[in-house]
Amino acid sequence: MSKKIVVADDEAHILHIVSTKLANAGYQVLTAVDGEEALELCLAEKPDLVITDFQMPYLNGLQLCQRLRQHEQTRNVPVLMLTARGFDIAPHEMASAGVADVLSKPFSPREVLVKVQQVLG
Secondary structure (H helix, E strand, O other), X not given: OOXXXXXXXXXXXXXXXXXXXXXXXXXXXXXXXXXXXXXXXXXXXXXXXXXXXOOOOOOOHHHHHHHHHOOHHHOOOOEEEEEEOOOXXXXXXXXXXXXEEEEEEOOOHHHHHHHXXXXXX
């Protein structure tokens, strides 16, 4: 059975590129356009990985991670964070929110796939 990944980004083109690359690699991909939708999807679907943009409406990526940690079924789900270039997240914030790694935009779809494979093993 393929691994399930939730991809959350409010930029449609990034959502499309990342989800297409992952689906072509055999992953089951579910998408969300904001942090609240991503949280609801994660609680319902229990993904193996979450890829989220940092800057999104309703809940930003860090708030999404913090909320995921509050629920038993999503507490241990690894997260890859996408950020605009130059936007830094403090290492202690990343660790406490359970962020496995950060990719700066712009990034290559291949780079995302490599990170996903590293995190999921």
